[in-house]
Amino acid sequence: MNRMKDKVAIITGAAQGIGATYAKALAAEGAKVVLCDLNTPNETAAAIRAEGGSALALACDVTDGAAVQAMVEAAVAEFGGVQVLVNNAALFATLELKPFEQTSSAEWDKIMAVNVRGSFECAKAVLPVMRKQGYGKIVNIASATAFKGAPMMLAYVASKGAVIAMTRSIAREVGDTGIRCNCLAPGLTMSTNVQANAAWADDIVRNNIASRCLKREAVPEDLIGALLFLASADSDFMSGQTVVVDGGSVTH
Template sequence: MARLVERSIIVTGAAQGIGAAYAKALASEGAKLALCDLAPPDETADAIRSAGGTVLARACDITQPAAVAAFAAEVEREHGGIQALVNNAALFGNLALKSLEDITSEEWDQVMRVNVRGTFECIKAVMPAMRRQGYGKIVNIASATVFKGAPMMLHYVASKGAIVALTRSVAREVGDAGIRINCLAPGLTMSANVEANQDWAGRIVEANIASRCLKRDAVPDDLIGALVFLASGESDFMTGQTIVVDGGSVTH
């Protein structure tokens, strides 16, 4: 039986790659999807509709609070509520590996603005609907790099460390309102953007695979089971937690 029947779920960064895989998987479990990205995620939405799913797709910059609030209000109005939010939108696949001395202040601020403040803006935007319902599930996307202290990507790792801390703090603040918030922390996953980035080729990927208990590439489908669990009622007595899905590179 589908585990997300009639749940209204927002997925950010759903135009391609892992976000698109998340959206399609949630729809296959019966969820009503609301998707956003910088450009309208129409291709993902069309695939969901073709499979018989219900979906709303909009362009939305998650760093713009008015736009995010308007999107959340439309989702609540059109779908009758917001049961879950998947905070997937982030800068990663197109980032170049570089030493901390080579990361500019502007690039640092851009990564923090999207990865941390964008996540905050989305959480803030769904709070009114979730408080009215007395229920909600928020799934933040962190990264296994937080637990490794991965080098050459300090801004990204720091931003995802902030997401783990944010998740724990929000869990304490909104638990009494019936809202649960947890993190999914993937390892290096071979999405289209990662595969196109030459910094994630050859020995770096090989070394990452060698560090795993399960020695193979990670693909977006490897993350689906944990995501559906966190978005469903099966995890209703979990909050403030981080689940690492990386083939056992990190044992957290």
Template sequence: MARLDGKVAIVTGAAQGIGASYAKALAKEGASVCVADIDDPAGTVAAINAAGGQALGVNVDVSSAASVRQMIDKTVAAFGGVHILVNNAAVFGKLALKPFEEISSDEWDKVMAVNIRGVFECCKAATPQMRAQKYGKIVNIASGTVYKGTPMLLHYVTSKGAIVALTRAMARELGGAGIGVNCIAPGLTMSDNVKSNTDWAEPLINGINASRAIKRDQQPDDLLGTLIFLSSPDSDFLTGQTIVVDGGSVMH
């Protein structure tokens, strides 16, 4: 029996990249998956269904409360509940490295709207269903940059620091309802967007790899074991925690 048989999961930002890997891994473990993204999720949905899983594609703008509410409603209508919410949608892979004085106010606001308010909106919309079930798993995605004070990405690092704080506070509020709230903090992962971003030059990637105890590129698959653990009953007595998955660059 797969660990997530009978469960329903939502993964935001799942049309491609790491989010698509998350959605496929949850489906492989037996979950019915809502593949949610502002971009077309059809490719990920098709891959899950072709592998024998069950998936629904939903276009969503996570910074819009109305759009997120529709995502939840469509998922419940299709699959009967929401047991797992993976807040993966974020602005990152296409950002240019720059001193913070050169970050425009508009760019700052866009990063915060997606990376912080998007998580808030998704949790706010999903938790009534989870409370009714008396069970739920929220997995937020932060970043190892929070623990390094990584320069040249101040808006991104700030937004991910907020997610660690949000995770802790929300875990306190939701624990009595049977809802666990935890966080994964990945290292720099070789997603399609990162690989295509010319700012992530080979010397920078090599420097990050050199800081790791396990000295190699991080791949999306490196995150899946932790994701499944936090989404499954195996972690039912774990909440408010952030697990860094980066090959040992950060140790805390």
């Protein structure tokens, strides 16, 4: 249980759901974790500390470049560096399913700001630290919907397609400095927030499951193995790639 020993990992959107699951899994493997969300993720941090782990909890809006920079500086001050960034913060579970022409320009901009620019701001902020170390892992979180062209959620799907493209470009730019940038693309995962959205129920969930090779609901714990692989030395000769974890709905 020491794959992440002596590593410092930032996880955005870590207050609950999948982000909290990622944070707990990294801490269980020995990482010192820095957790951020719009509201300070104290509950996640407390759970990690209760298991003997090290956690720093911070409030941070990932669309605010200055706030993101301050968060990275706090991580370095507390733990001495940053080896891993998990760009998990995103708008999804609370979004309304609707035809794309019913999406307002303001809603489009908000989704793009959080899901795309937020990941960009965080990657940009950790870059000097990782370059100085000569090592780093940036794990962007996309979505299997980007490979499906899923309907009724155009802004979200477009944002996650942008994250995949951004991953490839970052990987090309930073590889010579020892930094790897890869992407994890989950399918529909029944997190707490997804379960609370009435849109993600009944036929939509059943049809999604029917499209999979492995015909069951996905839960946040299903993503841990791939996340740890991308964050650890196990994937040190891998960059610019997108790993889909959706039970085999998408194959590529």
